[in-house]
Amino acid sequence: MQEPVERTSAACPALFIAAPASGQGKTTLTAALARLLRNRGKVVRVFKTGPDYLDPQILAQASGRPVDQLDLWMAGETYCRQRFFEAACEADLILVEGAMGLFDGEPSSADLAALFGLPLVIVMDVKGMAQTAAALVAGLAGFRDDILIAGLIANACASQRHRELIESALPAEIPLLAAVARDGALTLPERHLGLVQADEIRAELELRFEAGARALDAEGLAEALLQLPPVTFEAPRQAAEPPMPSLQGRVIGVARDAAFSFIYQANLDLLERMGATLRFFSPLADRHLPPCDALWLPGGYPELHAAQLAANASMRDELRRFFAADKPILAECGGLLYCLESLTDIDGETHTLLGLLPGHGAMRGRRGCQGMQTAELPEGPVRGHAHHRSVAEGTPAPIAFCRRQRHPAPGEAIYRQRGLTASYLHLFFPDNPDALARLLMASGQPASALETHSLTPEESQG
Template identity: 45%
Template sequence: MARCPALLIAAPASGQGKTTVTAALARLHARQGRRVRVFKCGPDFLDPHWHQMASGQPVHNLDLWLNGEDDIRARLHEAATNSDLILIEGVMGLFDGEPSAADLAVKLGIPVLAVIDAGAMAGTFGALVHGLRHYRLGLPWAGVLANRVASEGHEKMLQASVRGDDLGAAPGGIDAGWLGGLRRDTGFAMPERHLGLTVASELPDALARLDALADAMATTPMGQLDADGWQRWAVPFGAQPERPVAPLLQGRTVAVARDAAFCFTYPANLDTLRALGAELVFFSPVADEPVPDCDAVWLPGGYPELHAPALVNGARCRASLAAHIAAGRPVWAECGGMMPLFDGLALADGTRVPMWGLLHGEVAMQPRLAGLGPQRWDTAQGELRGHTFHFSLTTSLLAPVAHTVPARAHGKPEAIYGQGPVRASYFHAWFASNPEATAQLFLSEAV
């Protein structure tokens, strides 16, 4: 059993500042020399880029459906044995989704730090705090932090609105319910685009933004807690039985595309490939690097639509990938990694950009989400779990070799396209959910 202070940072809705607060806390404590591990609820790819920069540690995703409870407990136990602090950023609103962030907090006993955008309210702030704290029986509670506070007077009104039964004396002379407020300041805002936050590594001032956030957090009661103060939120994390992974990819090399256009890669997926015995090498299609000498290729998701000119002009990369396919070597392409394989890509303004032409069909960007939600792929090796999240649609005469099954009633299946050794889909696979099925993606033509 390992004990470690842990908080789940949640909110009443998206856009309240969960990522801001999580990154600020991670950066503040990492600068002070503490070992901080950050996790993200749900299958999000983008927030973890900021948290990894803030903490200096890899960021894994936690989702009760995607991972399963045992996998989550194993990841948290490993983190607890090597960390001074664990931060988990929630997803959407605290009680949104099936399962929700609240479900995770209750199941694992992790206290909730609520973040509320108070920019356009005063007394109603207290009502939201009371509702979040008491709506779910047995929800572990740490307190609330106000975001986008206008002034010192505004902050006093917000604090006064929190009811007495939502507060309580705590070590260190602060209220257990009120943990301070962050002022409204666009100087450290995190810019967004159609899929979510801009990737941190694309912004030259990203670290300066994180430092500004950490400096602001340091002025709050939350930011002034020392290591002993954090112990009030210590949580026990028990060890889980190890599940051995057969080295099905032993002796094989998998080339992984990795750059600004192919950046949606779970660290856990890379870990799974290594556990399967694969040697990983990386290349950049945007830089027109040829596919390295390898047995299989993985094209992860990302932003090919933002780098379409570079991709279409990448003659060396395209030619080497075509040769790899012609030699019968497997390719797994998911979502943004699939899009350049087709004949053309229509951008948001309607401009068509010719792409690699390795699969017949056309891709077109859409003004709104075209697919979202958890999915499973029922393979010959069992269920491979994942999710879908895309702003484009594909039309192709290729007959899908399979379809995914939505985990929710309102979801839509995703086609798995196949041509020779290529398998491609909008489906983002969570490799750890079925290492055997994952291995087959990089071993043969069919799963």
């Protein structure tokens, strides 16, 4: 019997949906397009550029498929190449939603599109402009010679005449693929850190997806995209890799509900590949922790649910006992806030929380902190992303500071109390599986037994 030949490449039509800036309607139109093609029985795999948590939730519901985050700095080229290859093996079309403006960030959306040869469609809110929209698209197309802009989607177009003015001014090689009218029924709801979580408004989202799909269907966009020439995605070259660290037999409790939902699917997949059993629980609704060896308290919106978290005395008591037993706990951003003594929510009300870590959390309006950073953990460096509009005050001296991607100033503080490791940084586990295995007690050694010392900001920058 002949051995099956392992595939080394796969081809599939693909499109990168970008914009000149944030707030142009990329997610709304990417979701609408995914739903339109799904309604036609097509398999659509959608990816989101950057470390975003909320857009992938929306896009996963629209497409009916998991949505991975792709970032060349945080996840690396090999990881991105593997995700694209796997998607191309099953999809009729691949969509990638960009982040911010096309050339913003290092690496940018343009960098990702250029590396994998993905044609770009520009989504632009054309309110208040006509021919100028064409000039902006032409400028984007000419800014770099390693990208291909395949067309424009004019969002918030006022009329047929508005459409004609834009279309007539576009360069011949950049067609107007669609003009979408201003329609509040299509717009996705937002709050202080971005879009509202999909699980909170699933029924409302369905209405918006279908309305968007109808609008794009009327423009004939599905037919145009399915006729795109395929992009060939190569499988990553298999290099000799160290053996995957083991979490075999370890049970990891993962907080997951409306207050704690900023979870990379890639993190869950990695823990399971290392042999861990995942047990999900809700600090909002459950009275008891599941039996587990370690806990992960991810980020989310504890500030919106602080009263309910404070009222769940049974869960708070069990988490305190878990902490007192020196078992490992990883707390990220919202999880960090939950571990503090108290949290002042967005309405100015203060609520008593776990008290595993001295200090008090409070929201601080529209000002926030964000950016790519590396957590300099005793177990090893792990890349990740910070994005928050709260502050933690009265905390103990950190054991280290995160290292910013491109700035010399110290990043987020990293705290350790007994088995608790807490920081504002959201970690991308696949960046350093060995460090995560050590952190979650793969060897059975308590995290508190690891040799650590408090680092100054200067030491942490190394």
